[in-house]
Amino acid sequence: MEANGAEMIETLLRGAVLAVAEREEIERFVRNGRLPRKVAERFVAGDTVADAIQAGQLLSAAGLTTTLDHLGENVLTTEEAHAAVQSYEQTLRAMSAAGLEPNISVKLTMLGLDISDDVAHDNMLALLETARDVHGFVRIDMEDSQYAETTVRLTEALHSRVPDHVGTVIQAYLHRSDRDVERLIERKVRVRLVKGAYAEPASVALQRPREVDAAFVRLMERLLEDGTYPAIATHDPALIRATQGFAMRMGIDPHTWEFQMLYGVRREAQNALAGEGYGMRVYVPFGTDWYSYFARRIAERPANLLFVLRQLAPG
Numbered sequence: 192m193e194a195n196g197a198e199m200i201e202t203l204l205r206g207a208v209l210a211v212a213e214r215e216e217i218e219r220f221v222r223n224g225r226l227p228r229k230v231a232e233r234f235v236a237g238d239t240v241a242d243a244i245q246a247g248q249l250l251s252a253a254g255l256t257t258t259l260d261h262l263g264e265n266v267l268t269t270e271e272a273h274a275a276v277q278s279y280e281q282t283l284r285a286m287s288a289a290g291l292e293p294n295i296s297v298k299l300t301m302l303g304l305d306i307s308d309d310v311a312h313d314n315m316l317a318l319l320e321t322a323r324d325v326h327g328f329v330r331i332d333m334e335d336s337q338y339a340e341t342t343v344r345l346t347e348a349l350h351s352r353v354p355d356h357v358g359t360v361i362q363a364y365l366h367r368s369d370r371d372v373e374r375l376i377e378r379k380v381r382v383r384l385v386k387g388a389y390a391e392p393a394s395v396a397l398q399r400p401r402e403v404d405a406a407f408v409r410l411m412e413r414l415l416e417d418g419t420y421p422a423i424a425t426h427d428p429a430l431i432r433a434t435q436g437f438a439m440r441m442g443i444d445p446h447t448w449e450f451q452m453l454y455g456v457r458r459e460a461q462n463a464l465a466g467e468g469y470g471m472r473v474y475v476p477f478g479t480d481w482y483s484y485f486a487r488r489i490a491e492r493p494a495n496l497l498f499v500l501r502q503l504a505p506g
């Protein structure tokens with residue numbers, strides 16, 4: 192079937208924004224500009240763990256739960272990876288001390304996956320032992336497709352050592368995701384389902400938004416039916432309705448799964464779903480290394496870029 196014009200433009204814009212964002216002069220401009228920083232603040236809770244805890248407490252007062260993400264990607268030395276483990280341990284302990292459910296989201300490349308699988312595995316195991324101590328949970332975010340197989344495999348290995356405290360993410364756009372979902376369902380690993388945020392080639396990922404949505408619905412149904420406390424992570428009103436409708440038709444208890452959304456995106460919808468009695472967890476990023484995260488949010492919704500440019504326009 193032919194993709195329609197709007198879909199083609201959307202796909203092209205996403206790719207273009209991610210490509211432009213990789214250019215050094217753009218990164219310097221956005222990082223140092225006062226106004227782009229102000230816009231980033233909408234999506235990032237602050238520089239420190241204290242800022243993120245404060246955001247988590249405000250959300251908690253409104254009946255929402257959180258997962259905190261100390262931003263950063265791709266460390267290249269074991270020292271940096273150890274520092275990341277320590278900072279994540281500190282985040283888990285700080286959440287526990289503040290009376291928040293200790294729940295964090297972590298990228299394996301921050302724990303040394305580019306150094307070796309073993310380094311990432313051992314660092315994650317150390318972090319999971321802290322998570323077990325504080326009765327917390329660590330979600331292993333899914334990065335670009337070159338890491339997909341390793342991420343699923345390491346999650347399985349870690350889950351067999353520290354069950355109940357670790358889960359991962361499945362991206363609906365990847366061709367491999369049906370098989371991965373079945374693998375994770377069988378091992379009772381908690382899965383967060385997302386559309387997928389990286390620019391991927393057609394050889395590994397669906398390109399048309401309609402096809403990604405259809406895959407999302409198919410995987411959502413499998414996870415709600417047979418998964419272990421799945422998280423349905425989307426801001427898309429049609430997919431949220433599809434999830435609610437499926438759960439209702441199948442008589443699936445809303446306490447056996449949850450919705451997730453990103454900090455600063457569709458806040459009213461977050462509050463409304465929590466008010467209707469659905470579990471709603473907000474992904475709260477913090478830290479000084481916010482640039483790549485911010486670029487992906489702009490790529491998802493180029494309207495946010497227009498907002499930045501309008502703020503920058505003189506008079």
Ligand SMILES: Cc1cc2nc3c(=O)[nH]c(=O)nc-3n(C[C@H](O)[C@H](O)[C@H](O)COP(=O)(O)OP(=O)(O)OC[C@H]3O[C@@H](n4cnc5c(N)ncnc54)[C@H](O)[C@@H]3O)c2cc1C
Nearest residue numbers: 332333360385386387388424425426427451452453474492
């Ligand atoms: C909790 C959570 C965790 C995630 N973890 C991962 C991960 O580990 N790996 C990964 O690849 N991706 C991850 N993502 C990102 C995900 O893959 C998508 O890129 C992102 O969620 C946008 O897709 P969408 O389902 O919201 O639908 P879209 O089609 O992007 O958006 C649907 C509608 O939502 C609203 N909306 C969406 N984005 C924005 C925005 N930035 N600003 C304002 N409104 C917006 C708009 O109304 C839009 O029409 C995560 C997303 C969430 C919510």
